[in-house]
Amino acid sequence: MNETFDLEAIGAGLAFTDSLSHLTAALGAGGRAGSAVVQAPPGTGKTTLVPPLLANLAMRSPRGEVRVVVTQPRRVAARAAARRLAALDGSRMGDRVGYTVRGDHKAGAGTLVEFVTPGILLRRLLADPGLEGIGAVILDEVHERGLETDLLLGMLAEVRQLRGDLTLVAMSATVDAPRFAALIGNHDGGGPAPVVDCPSALYPLDVEWSPAAVPRLDGRGVSRGFLDHVADTAAAAHTQSSAGTDALVFVPGAWEVSQVASRLRSRGGSGTEVLELHGQASPAEQDRAVSGRRPGESPRIIVTTDLAESSLTVPGVRLVIDSGLTREPRRDISRGMSGLVTVSCSRASAEQRAGRAARQGPGKVVRCYDQKTFGAAPAHVTPEITVADLTGAALILACWGSPGGQGLAFPDSPPRPAMEEAVEVLRELGAVGPDGSATELGRVLARVPADPRLARALLDGAAAVGRRTAAEAVAVVSGDQRAPGADLTRLLATLRSGTDPASRRWLDDVRRMEDIARQEASGAGHSVFAAPVTGAEAMGAIVALAFPDRVARRVAGEGPERYLLSSGTRAGLPAGSSLSGHEWLAVADVSRAQGRDAAGTGAVIRGAAPITSDTAEAAARHLLTDTVEARFNQGRVMARRDRRLGAIGLTSTPVRPSAEEGRVAVARALESEGLGTIGWSTAADALRRRLALLRRELGDPWPDVSEPALLARLDTWLRPELEALAGGASTSAIDLTDPLRRLLPWPAATAGGAGTRMA
Amino acid sequence: MRIDYPDLSDYDVSDYAVSHGRPVVAVKLQECFGWAETPRLVSGRVPVLFHLLSPARRPVAVTDDLASFWSGPYRQVRAEMRGRYPKHPWPEDPWTAPPTARTSGRK
Numbered sequence: 034m035n036e037t038f039d040l041e042a043i044g045a046g047l048a049f050t051d052s053l054s055h056l057t058a059a060l061g062a063g064g065r066a067g068s069a070v071v072q073a074p075p076g077t078g079k080t081t082l083v084p085p086l087l088a089n090l091a092m093r094s095p096r097g098e099v100r101v102v103v104t105q106p107r108r109v110a111a112r113a114a115a116r117r118l119a120a121l122d123g124s125r126m127g128d129r130v131g132y133t134v135r136g137d138h139k140a141g142a143g144t145l146v147e148f149v150t151p152g153i154l155l156r157r158l159l160a161d162p163g164l165e166g167i168g169a170v171i172l173d174e175v176h177e178r179g180l181e182t183d184l185l186l187g188m189l190a191e192v193r194q195l196r197g198d199l200t201l202v203a204m205s206a207t208v209d210a211p212r213f214a215a216l217i218g219n220h221d222g223g224g225p226a227p228v229v230d231c232p233s234a235l236y237p238l239d240v241e242w243s244p245a246a247v248p249r250l251d252g253r254g255v256s257r258g259f260l261d262h263v264a265d266t267a268a269a270a271h272t273q274s275s276a277g278t279d280a281l282v283f284v285p286g287a288w289e290v291s292q293v294a295s296r297l298r299s300r301g302g303s304g305t306e307v308l309e310l311h312g313q314a315s316p317a318e319q320d321r322a323v324s325g326r327r328p329g330e331s332p333r334i335i336v337t338t339d340l341a342e343s344s345l346t347v348p349g350v351r352l353v354i355d356s357g358l359t360r361e362p363r364r365d366i367s368r369g370m371s372g373l374v375t376v377s378c379s380r381a382s383a384e385q386r387a388g389r390a391a392r393q394g395p396g397k398v399v400r401c402y403d404q405k406t407f408g409a410a411p412a413h414v415t416p417e418i419t420v421a422d423l424t425g426a427a428l429i430l431a432c433w434g435s436p437g438g439q440g441l442a443f444p445d446s447p448p449r450p451a452m453e454e455a456v457e458v459l460r461e462l463g464a465v466g467p468d469g470s471a472t473e474l475g476r477v478l479a480r481v482p483a484d485p486r487l488a489r490a491l492l493d494g495a496a497a498v499g500r501r502t503a504a505e506a507v508a509v510v511s512g513d514q515r516a517p518g519a520d521l522t523r524l525l526a527t528l529r530s531g532t533d534p535a536s537r538r539w540l541d542d543v544r545r546m547e548d549i550a551r552q553e554a555s556g557a558g559h560s561v562f563a564a565p566v567t568g569a570e571a572m573g574a575i576v577a578l579a580f581p582d583r584v585a586r587r588v589a590g591e592g593p594e595r596y597l598l599s600s601g602t603r604a605g606l607p608a609g610s611s612l613s614g615h616e617w618l619a620v621a622d623v624s625r626a627q628g629r630d631a632a633g634t635g636a637v638i639r640g641a642a643p644i645t646s647d648t649a650e651a652a653a654r655h656l657l658t659d660t661v662e663a664r665f666n667q668g669r670v671m672a673r674r675d676r677r678l679g680a681i682g683l684t685s686t687p688v689r690p691s692a693e694e695g696r697v698a699v700a701r702a703l704e705s706e707g708l709g710t711i712g713w714s715t716a717a718d719a720l721r722r723r724l725a726l727l728r729r730e731l732g733d734p735w736p737d738v739s740e741p742a743l744l745a746r747l748d749t750w751l752r753p754e755l756e757a758l759a760g761g762a763s764t765s766a767i768d769l770t771d772p773l774r775r776l777l778p779w780p781a782a783t784a785g786g787a788g789t790r791m792a
Numbered sequence: 793m794r795i796d797y798p799d800l801s802d803y804d805v806s807d808y809a810v811s812h813g814r815p816v817v818a819v820k821l822q823e824c825f826g827w828a829e830t831p832r833l834v835s836g837r838v839p840v841l842f843h844l845l846s847p848a849r850r851p852v853a854v855t856d857d858l859a860s861f862w863s864g865p866y867r868q869v870r871a872e873m874r875g876r877y878p879k880h881p882w883p884e885d886p887w888t889a890p891p892t893a894r895t896s897g898r899k
Contacts, residue, residue, distance in 0.1 A: 726815060730834040 035092055035099065035129075035145060038085035043121040047078025052231045053086055059227035060090065060200060068193065068201040068217045072210040073231030075343040075385065076392035079204055080105075080114050080173055081121065084146040087200060091168035092145075094198070098168040100144065104151045106174050106182060107312060108134040109319040110344040111148040114173075115139070116320070118146060135482060136538035137316070151181035152482070158188055159432050159479055162195075169200035174344050175213055176205040176381075178416040178444065180426055187441035188433055190217050201226075206343040207381050209413070216442055238387060239397040241270075242404060249358060249402065254375055254626075255289050259356070263401050264296035267354040270399050271305065271334055279326060280352040282336045283386050285360045285375050287311040287515075294336045306330070310337035310345070313513060315534030325349055339378070342385050353390040355383060357402040357410070362421045364451055365625055370602065370636065371422040372624025377402075377410040416445045423447055427455035428464055428485045432476055436469030462489045481549055482542060483511035490579035495550045497560035497578075498571040504546035505529070506575035508539050510621045510640065518610035521621060521642045522572050562651045573644035577619035577652035584649045584656075585618045585641070586681045593632035598623070599656050599679030605632035606641075615643040619652070646683075653678055663690040665702030665710060668764040670695045695759030703747070707740055710764065711754075717769035724773070734778035750775045818843040821852060821869070822881055825889040828859045847877045862886045 044050035052073070060067035073079040084103045091099045105111040115132035122130060131140025132148040140147045149157075151172075158164065172185055186203065193199050203213045203226075214225035243266050247258035267282045274280075284293055290311045297307045310322040322335050325348035339359055341347050359378035364371050378386075383400070390396030400407065418426070426447070427437065435441050437452050459465040464475035464485055471479070474489075481488035487507045494503040509516075509525045514535050516524040528539045560566075566574045577584050585596035585604070594606040594613045604623045606613055607630045622640035630637045650657060656679040663672035672690035676683040690698065702710045713721065721738050728735040736742075747755060751772050758764065815833055821844040831840045839856040846852045852869050855861045866886055874882045883889035 726838065727834060730837050 035143075037089040037092055038122060038129075038145075040082065040085060040089070043085055043118070044078060044082050047082060048076075048233045049073055049078040049082045049231050052229055053082060056083065056086065056202075056229045057090065059229050060087075060202075068226040069203075070210045070214045070217070070226055070228045071202060071204040071231070072208060072228055073204070073206065074233045074235070074388060074392075075206050076346050076389070077231050077233045079231065080346075081118055083171060083202060083204065084118065084148075085122070087169040087171065087202065088145045091200070094168065098166055098198070100167045101146045101169045101171065102154060102164075102167050103146065103148045103171040104154050104173055104182065104185065105148055106151065106177050106179050106344050107340060108137070108150055109312065109316070109323070109340065110174075111150055112137070112316065113320065113323045113345055115146075115148040116324075118148075136541035151179060151185055154185060155181055155188075155429055156480070156482075158185075158192070159429065159476075162192065162433075164192060164196070164199065167199070169202065171202045171204060173204045174206065175203045175444075176207040176209055176414075177343065178414050178418070180417040180421050180423075183416065183418045183443050183445070184426055184429060186213065186216055187438070187443045188435075191435075191441060193217070206385065207413075212444055216444060235388060236391040236393070237395045238391040239395070240387065241397065241399045243399050243401055244403040244406070245401060249356070250375060255285060255356075255358060257292075259401070260284070260289055260292045261296060263354060263356050264293045264300070266399055266401055267293070267334060267336075268297060268300050270352055270354060270397070271332075274352050274397065277332050278351045279332055279347075279349045280334045280354060281341055281347060281350045281386075281389055282334060282354045282356075283339065283342070284336060284356045285358040286338055286373075287313050289356075290336045290338060297334055297336070304331050306333045308333055308335045310335055310340055310347075312338070312340060313515070313535070318534075323347055339382065339386075341389065342382060347389070349393065350389050351391075351394060351396040353386055353396070353398040355386045355398060355400050357383060357400060357406065359414075361415050362417060363625070364420055364422055370623055370625060372626075372639075374625070377406065379411045379414045380407065381413050383407060383410065418443060418447050419445055421451075422484075423451050423455035424458050424485050427452060427459055428471070428475060428479050431456075431459065431465045431469060431471040432479045434470065436465065459485060462486065464489070477549065477553055481507075481546060483507050483546070484579070486579045487511050487575075490575050491546055491550055492553055493561065494571075494575040494578050497562050498566050498574060500547050500550040501543070502568070502571045503575055504543045504550060506572045507546055507579075508542035509572070510576060510579070512539055512542065514539070516622075516640045518612065519607050519622075519638045519641050520611045521576065521640050522569070523611060524640075525572055561654070562648060564647065566648065570642075570644055570648060573617075573619040573642035574648050574652065575619075576621045576642055577644055577648060580619070580621060581653035581656060582679065583620040583623060584644070584653045584678065584681075585620050585638070586649075586678075587614075587616050587618075593629065595632045595634055596620070596638065597681055599653055599681050601680035602636060603634035604636035604638045605630045605634050606638050612638075612641055612643060617644045617646050617649045618642065619644045619649070650678060650683075661688055661690065661694055663694040663698035665698050665758075670698045670759060670761055672698070689761070690759075692756075692759055695761065696755070699755055699758045703744060708743060708769070711758075711767055711769060712764055714768045714770060717773060720770055720773050724776070736776040736778065738773070738776070816841045816843055818845060818849075818851070820845045820847065820849070820893060822847075823891050823893050824858060825881075825883070825886045825891045827891070828862070828887075830856055830858050846873060847880050 056069060059069045071079055071083060084101050088101045105114055111132045111134050115130055119126045119130040124130060127139035127141055130146045131144040133140055133153050134150050170189055172182055175182055189201055193201055201217050203217055210228040214228050218225040245259050245262035247256055249259045271280050282293060284290055290309050294307050294309045308322045310319060323345050326333060335347055357378055358375055360373045360375050362371060363374045387398035390398050430438050437456055438447055456469055462485055463472060464478050466472050478485045478488040481491060487510055491503050491507045509521055514524055527533050528536050582600040583598050585598045588595040588597050595603055596618060597603050618641040620638050620641040623636050623638050626637040658677045661672055661674045663670050670690055672688050672694060673685050674688045675685045724738045728737055754767050754772055815838060817840050841856045843851045844853040853865060870882045
């Protein structure tokens with residue numbers, strides 16, 4: 034029998050302690066196992082206290098399914114939450130409390146509370162829809178509206194219909210609980226799940242507005258001038274605040290974090306430590322930032338992305354500097370492109386960020402924008418499900434048995450066009466059948482921790498470049514490391530050398546993917562590439578297999594490098610990229626952008642690898658077209674043979690048109706330009722006018738020689754001439770007089786009319 | 793096609809037009825001296841419309857009844873044109889003057 038958690042000891046000093054009894058009552062009210070929504074601001078201790086409470090309740094239940102699984106939207110948050118609870122429980126990490134994130138697993142058979150990322154829980158659900166051994170699931174930070182968390186809400190609500198003894202708790206840091214309560218309520222007419230509130234005393238918060246003199250965004254994203262302003266504002270506010278204050282600076286992304294941090298460091302202030310916190314920082318670095326300052330250490334300025342907004346609690350903070358910007362995904366359906374855009378953060382986010390300063394005492398927030406900008410910002414965060422590429426989500430739903438999400442209720446429905454596009458991609462990959470349900474291959478692809486297109490390339494590419502190399506390439510592209518100068522091959526070299534902090538996680542991904550590729554090798558196909566793919570080109574070959582519509586060819590011309598993707602999209606290459614000069618690239622990542630790198634195309638390549646034209650053609654062979662197009666040009670039929678790879682022209686050579694192609698071209702020219710295409714000689718024109726007069730005065734049998742009438746019966750009067758044209762003759766060799774005579778009504782024409790001689 | 797009149801037998805067909813439902817001959821006025829009967833086409837159904845041109849090939853009169861033109865409006869036309877084109881023949885009696893495409897000086 035497990036020992037229960039000592040909630041009193043764990044919750045000492047945490048505001049949520051007072052709400053525990055409410056939550057216990059709420060869960061008990063629903064029958065055997067309940068559901069509830071917990072609504073509590075960050076820093077109240079809900080992430081620390083609710084999991085052990087549910088573990089204690091589960092231990093009392095007779096079924097013995099005691100494990101509590103808690104999702105955290107980010108790896109660093111899952112690790113930090115586990116570490117904190119283990120420390121408060123006084124147990125060793127991985128014993129009673131553990132975590133599992135991609136590439137890092139510290140949990141055992143006896144683990145009672147396991148923190149995981151939503152992606153991990155999704156894959157577990159697919160493997161074991163009954164969640165055997167799990168007594169309760171807690172979805173934390175549902176207000177962030179991450180795509181995977183939204184999927185879990187829909188799928189777990191369905192699991193509870195089958196497993197009445199599964200406790201489900203959704204936790205939100207903002208006041209949007211009713212929306213989630215309706216989703217996870219009891220299905221047998223029990224109404225929405227109860228909401229357990231944690232009114233938290235917020236200490237007084239001093240708000241200061243400090244807009245920059247320069248615009249926040251320019252053509253290239255966040256402007257340098259604005260980042261300098263943020264850094265300088267942070268330094269000044271930190272200097273003014275009482276000694277020993279820790280500060281949080283919110284900027285939209287990892288690049289901005291390092292820019293602001295380095296400016297803060299260069300400004301000196303020897304007594305202050307500047308830390309960086311973002312998803313790509315090494316685990317050690319992340320942990321140091323969230324573990325709080327030890328006695329004797331110098332005060333800190335922590336520059337962070339929205340990671341520290343609600344999912345991570347950075348203790349001791351009394352000063353917040355907010356750029357008011359965030360990065361969100363956007364899907365460009367017309368160009369088949371997903372990308373991150375930098376936008377004003379929602380007012381809800383801004384309140385969350387500000388609130389971080391006043392959890393443990395009076396605090397201050399400096400907003401680097403004005404009140405008008407704040408007022409113009411959206412009220413809530415944009416749900417990821419409404420703007421993201423849904424290919425991966427659609428595969429999960431297909432494997433779950435709900436193609437397109439049918440039958441499931443989500444906080445926001447996935448937009449139909451994006452979902453249809455995603456299902457279509459899956460169909461092309463062979464991941465779903467005609468009815469949208471997952472195929473055997475689809476289930477395999479769902480196990481690969483990568484976009485389904487990359488997963489398919491892993492299996493297909495293994496035959497061409499070897500399992501190990503294919504796995505390495507897919508792990509590079511699906512990882513979240515940014516390629517320097519968009520050069521994926523260079524990123525691969527860095528990760529291989531082991532010097533990058535992300536190498537360990539990458540290596541773990543590689544092994545896992547290699548395993549899956551090995552298991553699926555039984556029915557191994559053969560390489561789609563005619564020639565063996567060399568090592569240097571392996572990365573490009575895999576990327577091209579995954580994204581044949583993004584195989585790209587350099588656009589000739591002066592100025593910055595531009596590429597044309599086979600999908601028809603044009604994109605620039607980052608300035609100074611080591612990829613520049615390559616004729617062909619396999620592009621893994623292209624995003625909307627303005628500014629110099631986009632080179633006027635509206636898009637920039639973020640990740641690519643060089644390939645040969647043969648590889649491009651082999652990988653995108655279904656996009657190859659070979660057409661002869663004959664056109665009527667300058668009085669004769671000319672034909673060109675065009676070989677294309679999607680939108681990319683490969684070769685175009687003049688050829689002799691076939692009779693049929695010539696006929697089509699002549700017919701098309703006549704249709705658009707009429708008989709003027711051939712041209713009326715003086716004699717032909719005069720004859721036609723006379724015939725027109727006769728027709729008008731006498732009617733039948735005189736023929737109608739109007740343009741439409743003539744075009745309608747080309748076969749009866751112009752056939753030999755048209756055949757000649759179709760065969761390549763020039764219009765200059767054709768006089769329409771004789772053909773017109775073929776229309777003359779004999780014998781009426783010989784009789785003529787008095788006063789009219791046809792001579 | 794040629795208009796049924798001897799002196800126009802070599803007339804350039806490009807100047808012959810069918811427009812607005814009427815065949816038209818555009819021809820210098822001097823070439824029609826003495827011409828009384830308007831030619832008719834299509835078994836006599838359609839009279840030819842004459843655009844009578846000045847020496848500069850501008851229309852000075854439009855008619856499908858040459859006889860009444862010579863006996864009436866010609867006088868007026870002659871009065872206006874004589875001074876402007878003194879080298880061309882503007883006879884008082886158009887009925888007897890020989891049709892010509894040339895100036896009177898070279899005659």
